[in-house]
Amino acid sequence: xxxxxxxxxxxxxxxxxxxxxxxxxxxxxxxxxxxxxxxxxxxxxxxxxxxxxxxxxxxxxxxxxxxxxxxxxxxxxxxxxxxxxxxxxxxxxxxxxxxxxxxxxxxxxxxxxxxxxxxxxxxxxxxxxxxxxxxxxxxxxxxxxxxxxxxxxxxxxxxxxxxxxxxxxxxxxxxxxxxxxxxxxxxxxxxxxxxxxxxxxxxxxxxxxxxxxxxxxxxxxxxxxxxxxxxxxxxxxxxxxxxxxxxxxxxxxxxxxxxxxxxxxxxxxxxxxxxxxxxxxxxxxxxxxxxxxxxxxxxxxxxxxxxxxxxxxxxxxxxxxxxxxxxxxxxxxxxxxxxxxx
Amino acid sequence: xxxxxxxxxxxxxxxxxxxxxxxxxxxxxxxxxxxxxxxxxxxxxxxxxxxxxxxxxxxxxxxxxxxxxxxxxxxxxxxxxxxxxxxxxxxxxxxxxxxxxxxxxxxxxxxxxxxxxxxxxxxxxxxxxxxxxxxxxxxxxxxxxxxxxxxxxxxxxxxxxxxxxxxxxxxxxxxxxxxxxxxxxxxxxxxxxxxxxxxxxxxxxxxxxxxxxxxxxxxxxxxxxxxxxxxxxxxxxxxxxxxxxxxxxxxxxxxxxxxxxxxxxxxxxxxxxxxxxxxxxxxxxxxxxxxxxxxxxxxxxxxxxxxxxxxxxxxxxxxxxxxxxxxxxxxxxxxxxxxxxx
DNA sequence: CTGAAAGCGCTTACAG
DNA sequence: CTGAAAGCGCTTACAG
Numbered sequence: 001x002x003x004x005x006x007x008x009x010x011x012x013x014x015x016x017x018x019x020x021x022x023x024x025x026x027x028x029x030x031x032x033x034x035x036x037x038x039x040x041x042x043x044x045x046x047x048x049x050x051x052x053x054x055x056x057x058x059x060x061x062x063x064x065x066x067x068x069x070x071x072x073x074x075x076x077x078x079x080x081x082x083x084x085x086x087x088x089x090x091x092x093x094x095x096x097x098x099x100x101x102x103x104x105x106x107x108x109x110x111x112x113x114x115x116x117x118x119x120x121x122x123x124x125x126x127x128x129x130x131x132x133x134x135x136x137x138x139x140x141x142x143x144x145x146x147x148x149x150x151x152x153x154x155x156x157x158x159x160x161x162x163x164x165x166x167x168x169x170x171x172x173x174x175x176x177x178x179x180x181x182x183x184x185x186x187x188x189x190x191x192x193x194x195x196x197x198x199x200x201x202x203x204x205x206x207x208x209x210x211x212x213x214x215x216x217x218x219x220x221x222x223x224x225x226x227x228x229x230x231x232x233x234x235x236x237x238x239x240x241x242x243x244x245x246x247x248x249x250x251x252x253x254x255x256x257x258x259x260x261x262x263x264x265x266x267x268x269x270x271x272x273x274x275x276x277x278x279x280x281x282x283x284x285x286x287x288x289x290x291x292x293x294x295x296x297x298x299x300x301x302x303x304x305x306x307x308x309x310x311x312x313x314x315x316x317x318x319x320x321x322x323x324x325x326x327x328x329x330x331x332x333x334x335x336x337x338x339x340x341x342x
Numbered sequence: 343x344x345x346x347x348x349x350x351x352x353x354x355x356x357x358x359x360x361x362x363x364x365x366x367x368x369x370x371x372x373x374x375x376x377x378x379x380x381x382x383x384x385x386x387x388x389x390x391x392x393x394x395x396x397x398x399x400x401x402x403x404x405x406x407x408x409x410x411x412x413x414x415x416x417x418x419x420x421x422x423x424x425x426x427x428x429x430x431x432x433x434x435x436x437x438x439x440x441x442x443x444x445x446x447x448x449x450x451x452x453x454x455x456x457x458x459x460x461x462x463x464x465x466x467x468x469x470x471x472x473x474x475x476x477x478x479x480x481x482x483x484x485x486x487x488x489x490x491x492x493x494x495x496x497x498x499x500x501x502x503x504x505x506x507x508x509x510x511x512x513x514x515x516x517x518x519x520x521x522x523x524x525x526x527x528x529x530x531x532x533x534x535x536x537x538x539x540x541x542x543x544x545x546x547x548x549x550x551x552x553x554x555x556x557x558x559x560x561x562x563x564x565x566x567x568x569x570x571x572x573x574x575x576x577x578x579x580x581x582x583x584x585x586x587x588x589x590x591x592x593x594x595x596x597x598x599x600x601x602x603x604x605x606x607x608x609x610x611x612x613x614x615x616x617x618x619x620x621x622x623x624x625x626x627x628x629x630x631x632x633x634x635x636x637x638x639x640x641x642x643x644x645x646x647x648x649x650x651x652x653x654x655x656x657x658x659x660x661x662x663x664x665x666x667x668x669x670x671x672x673x674x675x676x677x678x679x680x681x682x683x684x
Numbered sequence: 685c686t687g688a689a690a691g692c693g694c695t696t697a698c699a700g
Numbered sequence: 701c702t703g704a705a706a707g708c709g710c711t712t713a714c715a716g
Binding site: 008009011054056057058059060061063064069071078089090093094097098101106107108109110111112124126127128129130151152153154233259262263266269270288289291292293294 | 350351353396398399400401402403405406411413420431432435436439440443448449450451452453454466468469470471472493494495496575601604605608611612630631633634635636
């Protein structure tokens with residue numbers, strides 16, 4: 001068979017190194033992978049040559065023989081929360097990627113229509129041996145992806161949760177802590193009717209937030225309504241209009257995303273409701289958006305990059321066969337800005 | 343050697359199919375790949391069995407034998423423009439991904455610190471045979487990635503441009519057309535001092551915009567200044583403050599990104615400059631952000647998803663050995679909103 | 685401590 | 701029209 005020599009520079013293989021070092025390919029492989037059973041001298045010589053010729057493993061060959069692709073997968077449903085306009089996603093991706101890169105692991109990204117298609121993507125990746133593990137974001141109530149990864153024995157870590165996570169380790173967001181912080185802040189400012197424009201109840205995180213929100217309110221002796229939305233700015237605006245024009249009129253509204261908070265702020269301004277004079281506005285997620293609008297928005301800040309990185313690190317450990325327990329909720333901090341009178 | 347049977351369900355191989363069909367592995371491969379040299383009957387039988395057992399190619403094996411990874415790469419520099427807060431990136435990614443998926447091609451994503459690290463990522467991907475081609479976004483003036491892909495003979499398509507693109511095909515954004523549209527709109531409204539808060543001059547797109555901006559102004563007999571920034575909201579705010587407090591005070595400011603436009607709007611409001619009364623504000627990129635703030639922002643709209651998809655399609659064709667010429671600039675449309683008095 | 689060899693799951697000339 | 705075989709570039713028991 002003719003040598004399929006594509007154009008461009010030649011990529012050295014372990015055979016080339018073996019020849020130059022005068023050893024077998026096996027020895028080269030041992031040296032490159034840090035396996036025992038090689039004299040220090042030989043090992044050093046091999047590594048020097050590999051370095052010199054600029055050898056990099058052919059990932060396909062390694063994957064085929066070692067049954068490891070050296071890649072992790074992230075599939076996300078497009079329309080809803082994730083790929084929306086929230087900086088949250090970019091930061092999360094950035095954190096995940098940094099951690100994977102540091103471990104020489106590639107990230108495969110697939111953007112699909114809905115959570116069912118996410119499940120199909122997982123199955124295909126598994127069948128094609130494309131990935132060694134996956135990250136699951138935006139956990140749904142009764143999420144179909146959980147039984148899939150369990151059935152396939154595909155290492156997986158859930159970013160967010162808790163919910164019906166089966167045996168899959170998860171990294172809870174700051175849902176419970178964040179909502180608590182926000183309610184306590186508003187109650188301390190004297191608010192007694194605190195409404196919330198929430199995301200979709202199909203998400204596990206929304207359920208957690210709603211539950212904790214109600215608990216925190218009743219603990220403080222305050223009251224509040226919850227309106228669910230699909231995270232779009234239109235839905236956020238509509239919900240705000242509804243809340244501001246229907247008794248009991250709130251003195252504070254909490255939004256599940258920054259873009260909805262900004263949309264709500266605009267509605268309040270259009271209705272002639274002074275912010276923060278007559279209405280306090282709080283965004284759950286913090287982002288540059290909250291800083292840039294006027295009045296600037298009070299929000300719940302946390303380090304999303306670090307959060308993504310920890311989840312990715314857990315996945316890497318899981319793939320390496322380590323036990324990965326479920327984690328504590330990430331800490332979050334309330335940043336008081338003009339929209340709550342701060 | 344023991345069969346390395348991982349846990350979980352078993353993944354069928356062509357050997358399994360060959361056995362069940364009573365043919366050789368070679369015939370199975372031919373059938374699966376639609377190659378000639380097989381009776382229609384046999385082919386159909388093989389395909390039926392493959393379907394039945396749910397066969398999917400082991401990508402590593404296919405990559406190793408066919409020298410094709412079935413993946414494309416996208417490396418991006420983190421801090422600056424791309425992964426910033428602009429919806430542009432999410433939409434672009436979404437469009438790229440949709441097109442690649444439709445062609446059964448995976449997307450590898452890497453987020454790095456700067457353009458040099460992007461170049462290193464390209465080299466590593468190439469050396470590891472991780473990708474069949476790459477997409478280059480955020481083209482710089484004298485971009486170091488261009489000579490790298492040329493040296494490696496790595497199929498590449500530039501998203502954006504033109505600039506120093508060598509022989510690499512590029513998909514120009516709507517820089518020239520967009521700036522022209524914006525200037526014409528403002529001039530038609532009677533503005534004669536139109537300033538611009540631009541991005542970094544290190545980007546090819548900024549250079550195009552600045553050149554065309556000046557041409558359009560002088561063609562219309564109008565005047566205007568350009569301040570370069572690093573795309574951060576702080577820089578956008580500072581630039582706005584500077585322009586609004588230094589003669590000749592502009593009656594309109596054009597921003598190179600939506601987040602800077604919003605930041606600029608806030609500065610104008612703080613300085614007591616009524617928008618659109620005394621100052622018109624225009625954002626180059628359109629997004630939900632522009633709709634949500636008050637006053638809503640006039641912007642230059644275009645279908646970023648379609649744009650990303652076309653670039654991805656070109657890359658796929660390039661990888662398949664087709665000739666891909668450089669494309670026409672994408673059409674863009676001006677959406678007049680409250681910030682220009684619309 | 686080292687080498688020769690089998691195997692991962694495909695593709696693809698080559699011979700019948 | 702079909703089969704047997706080599707090869708892609710690695711890893712990894714096994715024998716010396």
